[in-house]
Amino acid sequence: MTKWLCRKFALSEQGAKNLEKGIFWSVFAYLSLILPMGVFLQFLFEVLTPVLSGETVTPPLVKYLIICVAVLVVMVIFHWLQYGSIYIPVYAESATRRVTLAEKLRKLPLSFFGQRDLSDLTSTIMSDCESLEHAFSHIIPQFIGTLVFMLPISIGLLVMNWKLGLAVLWVFPVALAIVALTKKWQTAAGKKQLKAKIAVADSIQEGLETVREIKSYNLKEEYLAKLDEKLDIAEKEQIHSELVIDAFLVAGQMFLRLGLASVILIGNGLVIGGNVDILTYFTFLLAASKIYDLLSLVLTNVSEIYHAKIQIDRMNEIEEQPVLEGASEFTTNGYDVEFDHVSFAYNENEPVLKDVSFTAKQGEVTALVGPSGSGKSTAAKLAARFWDTSGGKIRLGGTDISTVDSEALLKDYAIVFQDVVLFNNTVMENIRIGRKDATDDEVIAAATAAHCEDFINKLPNRYQTLIGENGATLSGGERQRLSIARALLKNAPVVLLDEATASLDAENETQIQQAISRLIQGKTVLIIAHRMRTVADADQIIVLDRGVVTQKGTPDELMKQDGIYRMMVQLQQNSEAWSVK
Numbered sequence: 001m002t003k004w005l006c007r008k009f010a011l012s013e014q015g016a017k018n019l020e021k022g023i024f025w026s027v028f029a030y031l032s033l034i035l036p037m038g039v040f041l042q043f044l045f046e047v048l049t050p051v052l053s054g055e056t057v058t059p060p061l062v063k064y065l066i067i068c069v070a071v072l073v074v075m076v077i078f079h080w081l082q083y084g085s086i087y088i089p090v091y092a093e094s095a096t097r098r099v100t101l102a103e104k105l106r107k108l109p110l111s112f113f114g115q116r117d118l119s120d121l122t123s124t125i126m127s128d129c130e131s132l133e134h135a136f137s138h139i140i141p142q143f144i145g146t147l148v149f150m151l152p153i154s155i156g157l158l159v160m161n162w163k164l165g166l167a168v169l170w171v172f173p174v175a176l177a178i179v180a181l182t183k184k185w186q187t188a189a190g191k192k193q194l195k196a197k198i199a200v201a202d203s204i205q206e207g208l209e210t211v212r213e214i215k216s217y218n219l220k221e222e223y224l225a226k227l228d229e230k231l232d233i234a235e236k237e238q239i240h241s242e243l244v245i246d247a248f249l250v251a252g253q254m255f256l257r258l259g260l261a262s263v264i265l266i267g268n269g270l271v272i273g274g275n276v277d278i279l280t281y282f283t284f285l286l287a288a289s290k291i292y293d294l295l296s297l298v299l300t301n302v303s304e305i306y307h308a309k310i311q312i313d314r315m316n317e318i319e320e321q322p323v324l325e326g327a328s329e330f331t332t333n334g335y336d337v338e339f340d341h342v343s344f345a346y347n348e349n350e351p352v353l354k355d356v357s358f359t360a361k362q363g364e365v366t367a368l369v370g371p372s373g374s375g376k377s378t379a380a381k382l383a384a385r386f387w388d389t390s391g392g393k394i395r396l397g398g399t400d401i402s403t404v405d406s407e408a409l410l411k412d413y414a415i416v417f418q419d420v421v422l423f424n425n426t427v428m429e430n431i432r433i434g435r436k437d438a439t440d441d442e443v444i445a446a447a448t449a450a451h452c453e454d455f456i457n458k459l460p461n462r463y464q465t466l467i468g469e470n471g472a473t474l475s476g477g478e479r480q481r482l483s484i485a486r487a488l489l490k491n492a493p494v495v496l497l498d499e500a501t502a503s504l505d506a507e508n509e510t511q512i513q514q515a516i517s518r519l520i521q522g523k524t525v526l527i528i529a530h531r532m533r534t535v536a537d538a539d540q541i542i543v544l545d546r547g548v549v550t551q552k553g554t555p556d557e558l559m560k561q562d563g564i565y566r567m568m569v570q571l572q573q574n575s576e577a578w579s580v581k
């Protein structure tokens with residue numbers, strides 16, 4: 001049962017056990033609802049029966065007062081136990097679910113993020129989890145609790161009088177079938193509505209991220225028109241989904257009310273025929289009105305469970321994604337990075353790297369050079385196991401990196417990519433990401449070596465200044481220097497540099513080059529640089545063209561060959577001589 005609940009509702013083991021407990025106490029909480037009805041009926045029988053047969057009785061009020069208080073206490077206890085076993089654990093489970101999803105996302109290969117957009121994933125972690133809080137606290141335990149509660153009630157009614165019992169109960173299976181058998185339409189409408197809602201969130205996020213481009217290219221009207229269109233679709237889908245769900249739900253609930261008519265019809269006949277006494281008839285009328293309220297709730301719950309299932313499926317989809325498995329402990333023989341007949345494609349049948357072989361040796365600088373889109377960044381990212389290769393192997397110190405847990409592997413890598421990512425935290429903490437246990441002095445030493453001091457000193461609180469989301473308050477060059485400081489602090493044996501000096505002015509570039517020279521001593525360095533003079537001192541140059549290695553050798557050797565490298569060097573020399581008049 002626990003395992004089934006885990007699978008069915010994307011719950012942790014503890015969450016499933018809590019749900020079982022919640023269902024258990026819900027059943028008792030619902031069963032306790034019968035007590036007032038029972039006391040009332042008992043009172044009627046005890047007092048009315050003798051009155052109807054002409055006797056005079058004094059109602060035992062004290063006895064019933066005590067019973068009523070006892071019933072109230074029992075009901076409060078069961079509802080309190082139900083509350084404690086459902087609501088508090090549900091919020092704890094929701095927190096666990098969010099952390100589990102985030103953990104899972106952390107372990108997924110980057111290819112997954114290419115297929116799902118950010119707002120879709122944010123919506124799964126935030127709104128889907130929130131909706132499930134409601135489903136697990138207000139819907140599922142009550143649904144199962146009510147069904148279990150209905151069992152003794154139904155048996156009791158059938159035993160009391162099977163004809164009247166059937167008159168009360170026959171409508172429920174039919175009403176349930178109306179709601180249950182229309183699952184396909186309800187789910188389809190719910191999915192469409194969710195998709196339209198995510199498209200709106202996506203569009204708003206895109207608008208916020210590209211606000212500069214929208215303003216500078218005067219795209220406001222166009223952007224707003226598209227957003228308007230998506231909002232219209234979302235509104236339409238919302239109305240459609242509510243109409244579909246409510247149409248079936250209301251049909252089921254209306255059908256349920258037919259039961260009351262059948263009790264009256266059959267009850268009247270039985271009372272007139274003298275087959276049932278008036279009190280029994282009255283009991284059934286009372287039971288029917290109470291039961292139909294609960295059953296009506298069951299029908300609503302069924303629809304809500306269908307809706308929750310859409311969100312659960314979205315979570316399960318993430319949970320079931322294969323992660324990049326690997327050993328968290330591994331040994332290497334040195335830190336050479338070897339590409340052995342590597343091929344790779346982001347999308348099937350669109351190869352980006354084809355049969356790439358080279359070795360970036362420890363203590364040497366290996367430069368990846370080639371035209372835009374030739375696969376340089378892809379090769380660098382594969383070296384850090386951001387993705388797994390489609391063919392061939394990449395080895396670090398002789399160990400196949402596809403057998404190593406990517407987080408464990410990355411401990412040996414310091415990476416400076418073009419797109420620097422900074423966090424909305426202080427300068428100090430942004431650099432300390434390089435090595436979490438680094439002291440303040442070590443952070444400052446790394447920042448000094450990366451030539452960050454001059455701009456940090458100008459910030460209002462120096463190292464304690466908050467730098468805004470993704471370093472919004474810093475220039476491109478400053479952001480890049482911070483990321484170099486991080487890499488210096490990490491002091492890892494393998495260094496990946498992707499256009500590390502792209503946003504620096506000439507003076508800064510020289511200083512950074514000196515810092516980088518210190519950083520890379522004795523390390524395996526894989527550098528991607530578009531500017532040929534950045535790699536003129538490299539030990540080895542690998543030239544990539546459309547995913548294929550076309551040249552390999554020292555800069556001097558390649559300059560002697562009539563190939564892409566020499567052509568790129570010459571083109572850049574010409575462009576450096578070019579100036580705007």
Ligand SMILES: Nc1ncnc2c1ncn2[C@@H]1O[C@H](COP(=O)(O)OP(=O)(O)OP(=O)(O)O)[C@@H](O)[C@H]1O
Binds near residue numbers: 370371376
């Ligand atoms: N995440 C991705 N999903 C799908 N295709 C991608 C992805 N990243 C890159 N590509 C494609 O792979 C090819 C190689 O890209 P890559 O960024 O590795 O080239 P590059 O040589 O580093 O280019 P540049 O010098 O312009 O940065 C390009 O055609 C690019 O469009």
